[in-house]
Amino acid sequence: MNVSQDSVSKLLECAPFAPRDFSHAGLLLRALREGIGHAAKNPRYANYIRHWPIPLAEVRRTADLPFLPVAAFKTDPPLAIVPQENWSRVLRSSGTSGQIPSQIVIDKLTSLRMTRSAAAIFADFIGVSRRPMLVIDDPKAVGAASEFNARGAAIRGLLPFGHSVTYCGRQAGSGAIELDLEILNDFLRKHDPTQPILIYGFTYIIWMALERLIEEGRDLGLRQAHVLHSGGWKTLIDRAVSKRLFNQSVGTAIGCGADRVVDFYGMVENVGIVYPDCVEGNKHPPTYGEVVIRNPLTLEPAAVGETGIVQVCSILPTSFPGHALLTEDLGEVMQADHCGCGRPGVAFRFKGRSPKAELRGCGDVLARRTASS
Secondary structure (H helix, E strand, C coil), X not given: CCCCCHHHHHHHCCCCCCCCCHHHHHHHXXXXXXXXXXXXXXXXXXXXXXCCCCCHHHCCCHHHCXXXXXHHHCCCCCCCCCCHHHCCEEEECCCCCCCCCCEEEECHHHHHHHHHHHHHXXXXXXXXXXXXXXXXXXXXXXXXXXXXXXXXXXXXXXXXXXXXXXXXXXXXXXXXXXXXXXXXXXXXXXXXXCCCEEEEEEHHHHHHHHHHHHHHCCCCCCCCEEEEEECCHHHHHHCCCCHHHHHHHHXXXXXCCHHHEEEEECCHHHCCCCEECCCCCCECCCCCEEEEEECCCCCCECCCCCXXXXXXXXXXXXXXXXXXXXXXXXXXEEECCCCCCCCCCCEEEEEEECCHHHHHHHHHHHHHHHXXX
């Protein structure tokens, strides 16, 4: 990479939720501008940047950086800024039926950064110690080293916290993941239930796998477990399962209580940065990035209490232009700063997927900007 690494290196040396002062804001803006400038070596992306209303060198706040709709990554070949011989792996979004998944190219440096970032963020919520890890999924979900999806990326991101990993899910004939009770009971026999244990699964997979235990009122007795889960809320919303019901039911079945069940948001396009719920039920951008909630009609930053389209920023990518991305999710700004949990910066909550019509204009703009020269 031709640009200076000083700003990125300094930010990665900071705590994941370090105080947000003028020094941090300047360092973050510099790192993002440099990353976007480097990514402009891709001709299509360079053309997009050239047509942005504010020249990159004149941007003075993160919210004014040129953001790219995540739909830009639903292409084949993938939108990359490094030659194919430098690709370490390709991440693919889970997507929904009938949709083209995003394809994200990862090189060695991006991989190192995303591992460091994700580990630091998770450690801020569950501590740094390694512990037995129980994955409620089929072992095939982790995928091959060179290519895997959102579930595989999430599992791999948590592996540094597990000194042994047990997969207690199995794929049924219908494609659903079922709980393998024999493996689960063997895990329970081997590990002290009073010691810390890490449990992970996709949100809807955990619910489907544990549903029988929940209905029977079972308690596995894992009092010191942390249950981390991500993705798959649409399936549960359709079944009228709220986050509160999920946390209470899963916390009771595992035996750890609702306060140790933590939902986190992540996406392959924003790889290496995750957004766990804090004790107040809010999410926070870490030191290594930023979140901007944008009004769906004007695309201006939303005020506290307003709901808009979520934009995510990241200093991590060196292999794809993922520094400022407009997602297809909606979020609500809860506080501009000073969340009750003590973490600095904006506090927000995800409110679900954005209707396609709200983002069609962004895709049209992208198509025009990349097609023109």
